[in-house]
Amino acid sequence: FQKLAEMNVYFLSLILTVILVISFNTEALSPHYYDHSCPQADQIVTNAVKKAMSNDKTVPAALLRMHFHDCFVRGCDASVLLDSKGKNKAEKDGPPNISLHAFYVIDNAKKALEEQCPGVVSCADIVSLAARDAVALSGGPTWEVPKGRKDGRVSKAIETRQLPAPTFNISQLQQSFSQRGLSMHDLVVLSGGHTLGFAHCSSFQNRINNFSTQKQVDPTLNPSFAASLKGICPAHNKAKNAGATMDGSTTSFDNIYYKMLMQGKSLFSSDQALLTTPSTKKLVAKYATSMEEYERAFVKSMIKMSSISGNGNEVRLNCRRVR
Numbered sequence: 246f247q248k249l250a251e252m253n254v255y256f257l258s259l260i261l262t263v264i265l266v267i268s269f270n271t272e273a274l275s276p277h278y279y280d281h282s283c284p285q286a287d288q289i290v291t292n293a294v295k296k297a298m299s300n301d302k303t304v305p306a307a308l309l310r311m312h313f314h315d316c317f318v319r320g321c322d323a324s325v326l327l328d329s330k331g332k333n334k335a336e337k338d339g340p341p342n343i344s345l346h347a348f349y350v351i352d353n354a355k356k357a358l359e360e361q362c363p364g365v366v367s368c369a370d371i372v373s374l375a376a377r378d379a380v381a382l383s384g385g386p387t388w389e390v391p392k393g394r395k396d397g398r399v400s401k402a403i404e405t406r407q408l409p410a411p412t413f414n415i416s417q418l419q420q421s422f423s424q425r426g427l428s429m430h431d432l433v434v435l436s437g438g439h440t441l442g443f444a445h446c447s448s449f450q451n452r453i454n455n456f457s458t459q460k461q462v463d464p465t466l467n468p469s470f471a472a473s474l475k476g477i478c479p480a481h482n483k484a485k486n487a488g489a490t491m492d493g494s495t496t497s498f499d500n501i502y503y504k505m506l507m508q509g510k511s512l513f514s515s516d517q518a519l520l521t522t523p524s525t526k527k528l529v530a531k532y533a534t535s536m537e538e539y540e541r542a543f544v545k546s547m548i549k550m551s552s553i554s555g556n557g558n559e560v561r562l563n564c565r566r567v568r
Contacts, residue, residue, distance in 0.1 A: 274391035274552055278370075283362035286392075290371055293354035294378040297347065302496050305379035306442030307347035312376035312551065313438065314342055315369070317425060318404050322397030322555025323368035326351060326564045329402070339405030344445060348565070350375060355564050368564035369394035373551045380547075383441060385498030386540040391548060395557035398567045411448040411513035415521045425553050427546075433519055433528040434546040437539060439512075440502040442495060445488040446478035449512045454480045465517050467509035474512075503533035 279286040297304045315325040318336055326348060329335040336342055351371050358366045370392045381387035409421040422432045452463040453474050462471045477489055489512060492501045502511075506529055511517050519525045532539040561567060 273554075274393045276389035276391055278392035279362075279366060283358065283365045285361055286358060286366050286370075287374060287390075289357045289361060290354045290374040291378045291382075293350055293357060294375050294382060297350045297353070298382060301347070303443065304347050304350060305383045305496070305498075306491075307345065308350060308372075308375045308379040309438050309441055311345055311347065311351075312372050313435070314345060314405075314408060315372055316550055316553045317408050317421075319397055319399065320553045320555030320557075321369050321373060321394050321551055322557035323372055323394075323561070323564060324397045324400040324555070324557075326368055326372070327400035327567070328565045330566070333400075334402035335400040336402060336405055337400075339402035341405045341408045341410070342402075351564050359562065364560055364562060367394050367396050367557070367560045369396050369555065369557060371564070376551070377547070379441070380498050380543075383496060383498040386544050388544045388548065391552060394555065396559055396561040396564075397555050397557035398559070399556070409515065411444070411515050412451055413515045413518065415518040415525065418515060418518060425550075427550060429522075429525055430528065430542070431546040431549060433525050433532070434539070434542045435550060436516060436519060437500065437502050437532060437543060439491040439516065440494070440498055440500070442491045443488055444491055444512050445486070446482050446484075448488070449474065449514075450478060450482075452512075452514060452517075453478060463514075463517070465509055465520075470508075470510045500532055500536045500539045503529050503539070507533050 294304070294308065311325060312321075314336075315321055315323060318324060325336045325342065325345070327335045327337070329338050337345060337348070351368065354371050354375065355366075355368060358371070370390075373392070373394065374390050377388060377390050407421075409418055413421070418432055419429060422428070427435075452466060453471055455461065456463045462468075462475075466474075474489060478487055491512060492505050494501050502516075505511060506516055506519065519529050532542070
């Protein structure tokens, strides 16, 4: 009897442990995280994004890129928002992030949230919500954002080297995404976020000037498209803000990026790389054909990316600095 009782106790404790692990994992991020502590959280962030968009059409692209750059360095912990301090150069001052902007949108949302429910909503959750709103308010899909992220205290410019570069080939892209638990499918889908935005000449100069010892221009580029890019970005370009839009409808979230990619009209080497394997090329063709399929896939991949866990353990009261 004693042995049976011991076994029962053992199995009971085992079951309780499993239940605790499962409940911890499912509660880590939840769309209902602020239902009681700050029920207006989503709406407050949406209002801040809407207001900013009415004054600046580049805001949606900036917010989507900000979220991506945050999650790919140290996980989704709002480390990209921290200002450099003293001898520490923060992520936002790293080379790939110098062109990031619209941080004021997060500041405005945070200020409004602190007035409504002080010390409750993390900066990391605000970044994730703002990225969702940027897509939805640009004509793209909307979704329930799982919430409950915590803010990190560490931000180092040198770590922005981990971000996938616009010059990456398919194997470099695959490695970068797989290190963060993202698949090749996620790579193709998230690259479609380029439908919003603008690229500076430096990001695609390698494709239009001195591409190789044999070719001046990347032969995969549509010739007339390449010629127009060379007009905007000459070899010794001096114009600081010169560049091109990522697709023909840069303020609308749509699948034109994929259509242009199929026509040899993509800007980055990393975009063109999606056509270099049969599986990724097939996905590009699929999403160029069906906006509905693309929207469905984008929502899934965004939720997956925005769930990359960070090292944060607090809610910052000011998104730009730690206490």
